[in-house]
Amino acid sequence: MEVSQGKSRPPKRGMAITCTNTLRNNIWRSEPKSMGTQCGMLPKMSTENAELLQFFETVEKLFEIYEVPDDIMAKLLIPLLTAQAKSLVNRMSVQKMGDFAELKKFLLAEYELTPREYKHRFVSATKNTDETHILFSSRLRYLLTYYLDSRKVNDFDSLCDL
Secondary structure, three states, X not given: OEEEOOEEEOXXXXXXXXHHXXXXXXXXXXXXXXXXXXXXXXXXXXXXXXXXXXXXXXXXXXXXXXXXXXXXXXXXXXXXXXXXXHHHHOOOOHHHHOOHHHHHHHHXXXXXXXXXXXXXXXXXXXXOOOOOHHHHHHHHHHHXXXXXXXXXXXXXXXXXXX
């Protein structure tokens, strides 16, 4: 909340709820670089289930960059979830919902992203009209990486064994 001449005003429009709540509670008093995380710098979860791993990967990297404390990672993540994911998360206990690792594990299990799904998405991928060739190749790389990770491929021999 902004304070001007002893009066408090509501936050400006468009400011993320997590931003105002975090600022109001002064969770990070000494880390100015974490302000970006608090004020909407995190991406919203896509409605496309296959992009769930990429969403978590991006969020985890941003949490690392901004040095977000472990105890609030899940609290910052929940508002970014889709309505469907939020309804799934509501089935969790409050204690597990507050643990980022448990939350991630739960959502990945619920969405059942199998190797077959990743392979199908990789094989059937086509370039969108609004997508550059570089973005398309990046998307293909992610799809292949997720497929190989899901099949636990970590060297050339295990790749050949597929």
